[in-house]
Amino acid sequence: MTETIQKIIDVIRGNSSFLLTSHEGPDGDAVGSTLALASFLRKIGKDVTVHFQDPIPELYAFLPGCDSVQPRISERPYDVAFVLDIGELRRAGKHFCSFKQIGILINLDHHLSCDNFGNHNLIDSTAAATGVLVYRIISAYGYSIDQETALCLYVSIITDTGSFRYSNANKEAFTVAGEMIELGVNAWDVAEQLYENQPRKRLELLGHCLPTLEVIKNGLAASVTVTLDMYAATNADAELTDGFVNYPRSIHGVEVAIFFRQLEERKFKVGFRSKGKVNVAAFSAAMGGGGHHNAAGCTLDGSLEEVKATVYQVVEANL
Numbered sequence: 396m397t398e399t400i401q402k403i404i405d406v407i408r409g410n411s412s413f414l415l416t417s418h419e420g421p422d423g424d425a426v427g428s429t430l431a432l433a434s435f436l437r438k439i440g441k442d443v444t445v446h447f448q449d450p451i452p453e454l455y456a457f458l459p460g461c462d463s464v465q466p467r468i469s470e471r472p473y474d475v476a477f478v479l480d481i482g483e484l485r486r487a488g489k490h491f492c493s494f495k496q497i498g499i500l501i502n503l504d505h506h507l508s509c510d511n512f513g514n515h516n517l518i519d520s521t522a523a524a525t526g527v528l529v530y531r532i533i534s535a536y537g538y539s540i541d542q543e544t545a546l547c548l549y550v551s552i553i554t555d556t557g558s559f560r561y562s563n564a565n566k567e568a569f570t571v572a573g574e575m576i577e578l579g580v581n582a583w584d585v586a587e588q589l590y591e592n593q594p595r596k597r598l599e600l601l602g603h604c605l606p607t608l609e610v611i612k613n614g615l616a617a618s619v620t621v622t623l624d625m626y627a628a629t630n631a632d633a634e635l636t637d638g639f640v641n642y643p644r645s646i647h648g649v650e651v652a653i654f655f656r657q658l659e660e661r662k663f664k665v666g667f668r669s670k671g672k673v674n675v676a677a678f679s680a681a682m683g684g685g686g687h688h689n690a691a692g693c694t695l696d697g698s699l700e701e702v703k704a705t706v707y708q709v710v711e712a713n714l
C-alpha cells in the first residue's frame with residue numbers, strides 16, 4: 396500500500412461527513428468512480444453527499460446512488476471532500492469551487508496533467524480509470540466489495556477503456572473488472588444498458604453529424620461537427636453526442652480525431668481523440684485545454700470557420 400493510500404484511509408476512518416464530486420459533463424468514469432466511493436462510504440456508516448454540477452447522463456441512471464446526486468451544495472460543513480477524475484479543480488464547477496466549508500480535500504485522478512490541489516493527492520496516470528484508484532483505496536481499507544459498489548466500479552472501467560479497447564486497458568483494468576464479475580456484475584446486462592439502449596434521436600443527430608466529416612493532413616486527422624441547428628432539427632441535446640468522435644477516429648490511417656461541438660453561437664467545445672501514437676493533450680494544452688494522451692479537449696470562441704482554422708493550424712503544425 397502506498398503512503399498516500401494509507402493517509403487517505405486514515406482520513407476516512409477518522410472523519411464522518413464526506414462531500415464527493417467530479418467534473419462537469421460527467422462521463423462513465425466520473426459517475427462510476429464517484430458513486431462507487433459513495434456506495435462504499437455509506438456502507439461503512441459515513442454521512443455522504445454526492446454533488447455534480449451537471450445532470451448525470453440518462454445513460455448512467457441505472458447506477459445505484461444516481462438518484463441522490465445533488466445539483467447544489469447546501470451550506471453546512473463537511474469533514475472531507477473527494478474530487479475525482481479532474482485534472483484541474485475548476486472543472487468541478489462553480490458550486491464546488493465557491494464552497495468553503497471543507498476540512499480536508501482529497502484529489503483522486505489519473506489524468507496525465509493533474510494539479511496537486513488536494514491536501515492528499517492520489518494521482519496515477521497508469522490507472523485505467525479513476526474507478527481503479529477507488530478500488531485500490533477500498534481494497535486497502537479491507538472492505539469486501541458489495542454488488543452495488545462493484546457495478547459502479549465496473550462501469551467506470553469499461554467506459555474509460557472503451558470496453559477494454561484503448562491502450563489504457565492494462566492488466567489491472569482486466570483484473571479489477573474480472574473481480575467485479577466474480578462479485579456478481581453481469582457483463583451483458585451492463586453492455587445492454589450502455590450500448591444497446593440508444594434513444595432514436597441520437598442516431599438521427601448522428602445522421603446530421605456524419606456528413607460534416609473532413610479529413611486533413613494527408614489522412615492523418617479527421618473531424619466531425621455538431622451545431623446548434625442540428626440539435627434543433629432532431630430535438631436532441633449535447634449529451635447524445637458522446638461517442639461521435641469515435642467515427643472519424645475509426646477511419647483507416649487516421650491518428651487523431653477532432654470533434655467540434657457548438658456550445659453557443661460563437662463558442663465551440665473541441666474534443667481530440669488519438670489512436671495512441673499522438674499525444675493529443677499537447678494539442679489541447681496549446682489552446683488552453685487539458686486532458687490525457689489519448690483524449691483531450693478545449694473550448695474556443697469564434698465562428699465555426701475561425702475555430703476550425705485555429706485547430707487545424709495547431710494540428711497541422713504538431714502532427
Ligand SMILES: [Mn+2]
Pocket residue numbers: 424425480505524525555
Ligand atoms: Mn477518467
